[in-house]
Amino acid sequence: MKLLRVVLVLLLPAVSSCLPCRRRDDYDYDSIFSFGDSFADTGNGAVVFAEHSLFSPATKPPYGMTFFGQPTGRNSNGRLIIDFIAEKLGLPFVPPYLAHNGSFRQGANFAVAGATSLDASFFSDIPGVGKFVLNTSSSVQLGWFDSLKPLLCSPAQECKGFFHKSLFFMGEFGVNDYSFSVFGKTPLEVRSMVPDVVKTISSATERIIKRDGAKAVVVPGIPPLGCMPPNLAMFPSTDPAGYEPGTGCLRQFNEIAVYHNTLLQDAIKNVQKNHPDVRVIYADFFTPVIRIVQSPGTFGFTSDILRCCCGGGGKYNFNMSAGCGMPGATVCEDPSTHLFWDGHMTEAAYHFIADGWLNSINES
Template sequence: MFIPSINSDTATTMKLICILPVLLLASVKPAISSLRRYDSIFSFGDSFTDTGNDIVVIPPVIPAAQPPYGMTFFGRPTGRYSNGRLIIDFIAEELELPFVPPFLSHNGSFRQGANFAVAGATALDAVFFRDIPDVGLLVPNTSTSVQLRWFESLKPSLCSPAQECPGFFHNSLFFVGEFGFNDYSFAVFGNTIPQLRSIVPDVVKTISVAIEVLIKQGAMTVVVPGIPPLGCTPASLVFFPSADPADYEPRTGCLKDLNEIAVHHNFLLQESLENVRRNHPSVAVVYADFFTPVIEMVESPHKFGLTRNALRCCCGGGGKYNFNTSGPSCGMPGATVCEDPSAYLFWDGHLTEEAYRYIAQDWLNSIHNGSNLMGLQRIANI
């Protein structure tokens, strides 16, 4: 019987032919059985990801430490800026990992992950914002570089000797951000829109440097969220109202100029991530879209079971958007809360648990597909 010889190129082709149908089927729905298994999650970012660090940084009067925060899921305030779970919580659940504990207030083990995100955190160091009137001194010293130092300080408890760290982090899922939202939210108070646009490359570069640092530590899967639409947040709509209807998007009611800043940031960020991928072809660097899902819910709230006024907060102190800069905010005496937070996109200016649930599913698809593509790349290199 004649048995043809198989060279390495032919063998690789056969492996790809065998695995492609599996990947295509698996990409339809990222069920837990088809998702890559991770041993831990390490997360960096701001209030969209903070699971309780802010309570330590600015105790004890932060709103997220007071009821009705956490009312939908936890039944108590946990420091999360929502009525329940965040995107990071839904992803941890889907991956069958525990909720990622806040680095500053957790007394147990971090072997299954740590969350370094702090509400108000910026990509750029806090000193960059110090001279901005009214808000400069409010910027916390919890920037990307600070959070990376916290991560470095944690390493000896995770992997010792240090030579073991790359192997440990190979099986970890890393989240870098969302960063940038607060940079622009603070900077807009002291700058014109063109000036605000000019800092975008610096913000994106800072994020990219952080990714490179983590890859050097051994990270093999890094998820990098873009920023949500700045011009749709109740805070932006209240702080920067305009008498000119042309300043608002007709389909959403959001501020055009601020949304354009978000689009520009996300575009440059994705370009930067392409460079990182070229430099590290064996690493899954996944862009997580934060902009599109929020815009979808603002444009067509009925499709998601949301109230018609998608820009109005569930919890707040009154006014058109239930976000009052001079009155009580959510979690403070005098604030009100809606009966059904699941019918709202915005909780207190941040998102509700139901909105986070929808976005999390989209991100899980991105993580699943990105990990599969990197797995395919590694097989092709065998």
């Protein structure tokens, strides 16, 4: 159980770019459909964990303290990137598919904390980890979407027209694939997974374009894994050269993230080439986080930038036996000055990242 909590905190997920780019007025969308992990989960994880009798820290205070005033299943002190984007586009917060009893006509969120891009069976042979990878992968989430479609549009041939005015988010996916794998694989072995992870993401993007008529798909990259407090706390380097001099982040972890994002951008270019009438948008998750880490004061953050606001102590305020929402954890006085909440980002950081993504969404 402790391992699950540790790994889920790794759910790891902005200057962005869109392919091709030409400036225009804000686009008008009728709905948002989102797939991904804890960076986008607005409540599905709480349902999934409860079904498996597992503890979900995001259902306990102080989660949600800044904006909602109570826990909502979001892994932050307030709003996520997708929340800020929905607000800016004049749409309601995207309701979690597994926890919402109302209408999904204006969108649905299928993201689940702990979700991977690759199917759960891929991780079954990793000692001590495989049994904690739940059946919530990208393909499972796409299956939930297929189940929902008859409630949104009928007959089936009309669905493509319905989704022409929808904004899709394919991820962030990938962080959990690497975060689970690092417990049983060497960095080189984890790196060897990247092409398969990227192919899964690009294939899922192709699927919603071809099958569902998506005309605008945002495909986020992954943040710098080497800057995440859980990785810094659990995988310290005995060699000073293992840390980047300008950030204090773990070099090997960040190299995996850069490799993933490079291959993902190349894959997105191919998807865009195959579908020139579709807006396929790469959302940069790496650059804004690195910018904050390198110069926190410039963006209004504390100088102790790699330390969690909510946690159980230690150099990075991350303790797997006293994580945020658990006995023994403490909360910083002002989360808005922190980049990291519990290993995920704070609402303030998500707001900054969302602004960059919005710039790309409004380009074509």
